[in-house]
Amino acid sequence: GAVVSQHPSRVICKSGTSVKIECRSLDFQATTMFWYRQFPKQSLMLMATSNEGSKATYEQGVEKDKFLINHASLTLSTLTVTSAHPEDSSFYICSAQPGTGDYGYTFGSGTRLTVV
Amino acid sequence: RKEVEQDPGPFNVPEGATVAFNCTYSNSASQSFFWYRQDCRKEPKLLMSVYSSGNEDGRFTAQLNRASQYISLLIRDSKLSDSATYLCVVKNGGFKTIFGAGTRLFVKA
Numbered sequence: 125g126a127v128v129s130q131h132p133s134r135v136i137c138k139s140g141t142s143v144k145i146e147c148r149s150l151d152f153q154a155t156t157m158f159w160y161r162q163f164p165k166q167s168l169m170l171m172a173t174s175n176e177g178s179k180a181t182y183e184q185g186v187e188k189d190k191f192l193i194n195h196a197s198l199t200l201s202t203l204t205v206t207s208a209h210p211e212d213s214s215f216y217i218c219s220a221q222p223g224t225g226d227y228g229y230t231f232g233s234g235t236r237l238t239v240v
Numbered sequence: 241r242k243e244v245e246q247d248p249g250p251f252n253v254p255e256g257a258t259v260a261f262n263c264t265y266s267n268s269a270s271q272s273f274f275w276y277r278q279d280c281r282k283e284p285k286l287l288m289s290v291y292s293s294g295n296e297d298g299r300f301t302a303q304l305n306r307a308s309q310y311i312s313l314l315i316r317d318s319k320l321s322d323s324a325t326y327l328c329v330v331k332n333g334g335f336k337t338i339f340g341a342g343t344r345l346f347v348k349a
Binding site for chain 1: 274276281282283284285286289327329337338339340341342
């Protein structure tokens with residue numbers, strides 16, 4: 125089946141530093157990938173839609189200058205959390221949809237970010 | 241009102257029980273519907289799509305009522321391994337996908 129690889133799975137960083145998270149589709153091409161954030165005991169919240177070769181589309185309330193998204197190839201999207209603060213600590217998950225039509229999405233294994 | 245609302249849970253049931261989860265959505269133009277399962281501190285995984293005619297996959301039955309904008313998931317003969325959070329997911333036009341807050345299920349021996 126379709127696989128989305130995400131890493132790192134866990135990262136701890138100091139406040140003020142930047143963290144890059146990678147999301148790769150391993151056996152399919154993904155012109156569009158999605159980045160979600162999930163706080164403890166809450167639902168996944170879509171942060172942005174990553175489009176290959178063009179700018180990402182951010183959801184309302186998500187700072188595009190803080191969460192930089194790059195989708196330079198059909199199999200790789202990256203999310204960089206810039207100048208991270210403790211309130212950015214969360215579970216970040218990417219997803220992509222193999223094929224078209226009414227198919228569900230395949231998720232990466234997630235990245236647990238802790239900013240200290 | 242949230243776009244996708246689910247039973248808050250948690251549901252605590254004994255092994256072998258039948259349990260049902262409900263989900264309502266607000267956008268009548270929603271096109272696709274799914275149930276995902278999420279284990280603690282893991283990514284969501286697709287459990288099943290939900291079709292207008294209703295569909296079944298082993299012990300799991302999903303139903304959709306477009307008129308009432310309502311989706312359900314029925315789990316029969318619950319197993320300990322069914323303990324997880326179940327997410328109702330609604331896909332609108334294009335790629336817009338909305339996740340419910342999830343319903344937690346605990347199956348106990």
